[in-house]
Amino acid sequence: MAKSYIVGNWKMNQNRHELNEFFGELEKEALEGGNFWIAPQFIHIQSCIEKTNKVPLKIGAQNCSNNDSGAFTGEVSPKSLKDLETSFVILGHSERRSIFAESDELINSKVQKVLEHKLTPILCIGETLEQREANQTMDVVLGQLSSGLKGIELDSEDSIIVAYEPVWAIGTGKTASPEQAEEVHSHIRQKLKELYPELGEQISILYGGSVKPSNIKDLLEKPNINGGLVGGASLKAQDFIALCKATI
Ligand code: 13P
Numbered sequence: 001m002a003k004s005y006i007v008g009n010w011k012m013n014q015n016r017h018e019l020n021e022f023f024g025e026l027e028k029e030a031l032e033g034g035n036f037w038i039a040p041q042f043i044h045i046q047s048c049i050e051k052t053n054k055v056p057l058k059i060g061a062q063n064c065s066n067n068d069s070g071a072f073t074g075e076v077s078p079k080s081l082k083d084l085e086t087s088f089v090i091l092g093h094s095e096r097r098s099i100f101a102e103s104d105e106l107i108n109s110k111v112q113k114v115l116e117h118k119l120t121p122i123l124c125i126g127e128t129l130e131q132r133e134a135n136q137t138m139d140v141v142l143g144q145l146s147s148g149l150k151g152i153e154l155d156s157e158d159s160i161i162v163a164y165e166p167v168w169a170i171g172t173g174k175t176a177s178p179e180q181a182e183e184v185h186s187h188i189r190q191k192l193k194e195l196y197p198e199l200g201e202q203i204s205i206l207y208g209g210s211v212k213p214s215n216i217k218d219l220l221e222k223p224n225i226n227g228g229l230v231g232g233a234s235l236k237a238q239d240f241i242a243l244c245k246a247t248i
Pocket of ligand 1: 093165169170171172173208210230231232233
């Protein structure tokens with residue numbers, strides 16, 4: 001069985017005061033026994049990592065460069081993230097694809113780079129509403145998956161995580177139904193098994209798009225939904241705790 005995860009993507013939210021409060025609330029909870037990850041803004045990664053001596057969380061980044069160092073003003077190096085003891089990097093999020101025009105090729109080179117540094121990439125894929133309505137969902141999603149993983153060899157099933165995030169469900173309150181999500185996840189699983197015959201069955205596939213405490217259980221009941229990549233609900237400590245507890 002693939003492992004379950006709850007990954008909070010804080011996006012460009014949560015200031016120092018808010019994150020202190022968040023971690024303060026988490027410290028009061030017994031959250032052992034699961035895989036609970038948070039990706040804050042880059043500038044808060046170090047302080048969040050320092051707080052993980054009291055809460056069993058792993059801390060990651062929401063993006064990084066495909067280069068280790070050099071004249072790339074404003075970029076963040078995966079090598080520096082590793083140096084800080086960051087655990088994972090979210091790559092190819094739909095906001096990076098649409099707002100910052102990241103291509104499949106660029107995302108693929110970031111996946112390669114992140115793996116070189118033994119960080120775990122969370123490769124995000126997903127279709128827009130327009131693409132879904134034009135019956136292009138599987139082509140788009142499997143195309144992004146194949147391109148993102150082109151030439152990528154994996155040491156183990158834990159080396160990478162895939163997140164299916166239908167763009168129309170992100171931040172809209174409109175979750176894909178568990179059946180809609182599972183349909184896509186099962187195709188992703190099939191493709192992963194083709195690409196990695198030994199590992200494909202065990203690679204975790206997360207669902208993202210308006211995940212909240214009220215819908216996580218139904219999503220997790222589906223065989224190929226191995227957890228959530230959560231935006232809005234991961235900002236509130238009590239919601240995040242409830243989501244984590246649903247996976248234990
Ligand atoms: P919401 O949970 O706010 O819909 O965001 C999902 C997301 O984009 C996580 O990466």
